[in-house]
Amino acid sequence: xxxxxxxxxxxxxxxxxxxxxxxxxxxxxxxxxxxxxxxxxxxxxxxxxxxxxxxxxxxxxxxxxxxxxxxxxxxxxxxxxxxxxxxxxxxxxxxxxxxxxxxxxxxxxxxxxxxxxxxxxxxxxxxxxxxxx
Amino acid sequence: xxxxxxxxxxxxxxxxxxxxxxxxxxxxxxxxxxxxxxxxxxxxxxxxxxxxxxxxxxxxxxxxxxxxxxxxxxxxxxxxxxxxxxxxxxxxxxxxxxxxxxxxxxxxxxxxxxxxxxxxxxxxxxxxxxxxx
DNA sequence: ACTTGACTTCGAGCCCACTCGAAGAGAAAG
DNA sequence: CTTTCTCTTCGAGTGGGCTCGAAGTCAAGT
Numbered sequence: 001x002x003x004x005x006x007x008x009x010x011x012x013x014x015x016x017x018x019x020x021x022x023x024x025x026x027x028x029x030x031x032x033x034x035x036x037x038x039x040x041x042x043x044x045x046x047x048x049x050x051x052x053x054x055x056x057x058x059x060x061x062x063x064x065x066x067x068x069x070x071x072x073x074x075x076x077x078x079x080x081x082x083x084x085x086x087x088x089x090x091x092x093x094x095x096x097x098x099x100x101x102x103x104x105x106x107x108x109x110x111x112x113x114x115x116x117x118x119x120x121x122x123x124x125x126x127x128x129x130x131x132x133x
Numbered sequence: 134x135x136x137x138x139x140x141x142x143x144x145x146x147x148x149x150x151x152x153x154x155x156x157x158x159x160x161x162x163x164x165x166x167x168x169x170x171x172x173x174x175x176x177x178x179x180x181x182x183x184x185x186x187x188x189x190x191x192x193x194x195x196x197x198x199x200x201x202x203x204x205x206x207x208x209x210x211x212x213x214x215x216x217x218x219x220x221x222x223x224x225x226x227x228x229x230x231x232x233x234x235x236x237x238x239x240x241x242x243x244x245x246x247x248x249x250x251x252x253x254x255x256x257x258x259x260x261x262x263x264x265x266x
Numbered sequence: 267a268c269t270t271g272a273c274t275t276c277g278a279g280c281c282c283a284c285t286c287g288a289a290g291a292g293a294a295a296g
Numbered sequence: 297c298t299t300t301c302t303c304t305t306c307g308a309g310t311g312g313g314c315t316c317g318a319a320g321t322c323a324a325g326t
Contacts, residue, residue, distance in 0.1 A: 016272070027315055030275090046322055048273055061253070064246045072313065089264060093257040100250055107243050113197040114236050117229060120194070124226040131222060148303075160285060163305090179292055181303055205283065267326105274321070285310070295300080 012042065012050035022059040029059070036076050037062055039083055068103045145175070145183035155192040162192075170195055170208050172216060201236045 019026045029049075032038045038058060041049045051059075065075050078095055081088040152159045162182075165171045171191060174182045184192075198208050211228055214221040 014272080025315075026273090028313085031314065046273080048322090061249075064249050066313095068243060068246045068250070086260075086264065089257060089261050093254065093261060096250060096254050096257065100247065100254060103243060103247050103250070107240060107247070110201060110236060110240050110243070113201045114233065114240070116194075116197050117201070117233055117236070121226065121229050121233060124222060124229060127219075128222050128226060131219060158285075159303090161283085164284070167305095179303080181292090199283090270323105270325080272322090272324105274319100276318090278315100278317085280313105280315070282312090283310105285308100287308085288306090289304100291302105291304070293301090293303100296298090 012044075012052055013056070015049045015051070018049075018051035018056060018059070021056055022063060024059070024063065032059075032062065035072065037072065037079050039079070065099070068099070069106060070099055074099070145185055146189070148182045148184070151182075151184035151189060151192070154189055155196060157192070157196065165192075165195065168205065168209060170205065170212050172212070198232070201232070202239065203232055207232070 013021065015026045015029055019029050022029075024032075029038075033041060033049075038055065041051055041055055044050050062075055065078070066072075074095070078092060081092050081095070146154065148159045148162055152162050155162075157165075162171075166174060166182075171188065174184055174188055177183050195208055198211070199205075207228070211225060214225050214228070
């Protein structure tokens with residue numbers, strides 16, 4: 001039995017239920033599919049999308065990539081690699097490691113800027129004390 | 134007063150020099166001024182902008198606020214408050230503290246997402262080993 | 267049968283923060 | 297004087313990531 005056949009038997013969610021679960025709008029879910037970030041989602045007899053738990057897991061991963069600043073074009077690239085199968089594992093790993101490094105840099109940058117802001121807050125606090133007391 | 138006289142009193146930088154120093158484009162510096170994020174910059178006898186060290190310090194602060202995700206409209210508000218004088222100190226402090234909290238949240242979010250990515254990287258590493266070894 | 271409401275596709279529109287281009291002025295170099 | 301360079305203002309254009317609206321289909325509820 002294939003993964004797809006297993007997935008096909010699972011309880012599924014409508015686009016609005018899936019949107020609720022993953023914290024994206026229904027419009028965005030359809031747009032992600034159209035943009036190739038998500039492989040075509042299964043449909044019911046009326047042609048409406050049915051999201052499996054596997055789909056939701058994929059969407060969760062995509063939202064983490066988006067929140068950490070990965071551009072849509074890179075997510076599309078990653079989705080294409082994932083669809084191509086196991087021989088793209090090494091490239092997917094490289095893609096993730098490169099992204100990880102960018103996120104680490106971004107965190108370091110935020111922390112450095114935060115220090116400067118904290119210093120400024122301290123100054124403001126002292127100025128206010130002088131002004132009021 | 135001539136440009137030479139100004140220069141004699143305080144060294145100043147042209148818009149392109151200032152852009153270089155603060156890491157923004159000349160277009161962006163003019164746009165920041167137009168948008169009220171920066172008070173009108175001094176001019177030389179030919180009407181060209183001359184940036185003082187004070188201007189550069191302000192721009193440095195603005196770039197930190199921007200990099201940490203403060204929207205331009207909030208930076209404008211902050212600039213307006215700063216121009217109004219000392220009686221806005223308390224509000225400026227509140228603005229900074231609120232921003233600081235958002236940055237802290239953002240860092241925490243990035244770190245949480247990073248953990249999930251690290252886990253994924255670990256999985257990919259193991260799958261690659263299994264595939265190759 | 268009719269209404270309701272969620273779904274479908276498609277393309278246009280929006281917001282943000284720039285980014286660029288056109289047209290022209292002023293100073294410096296040859 | 298002419299060319300070259302950088303500057304000026306103004307308004308239009310761009311790119312990313314959605315977001316919205318129109319027009320229509322379908323199935324369930326009353």
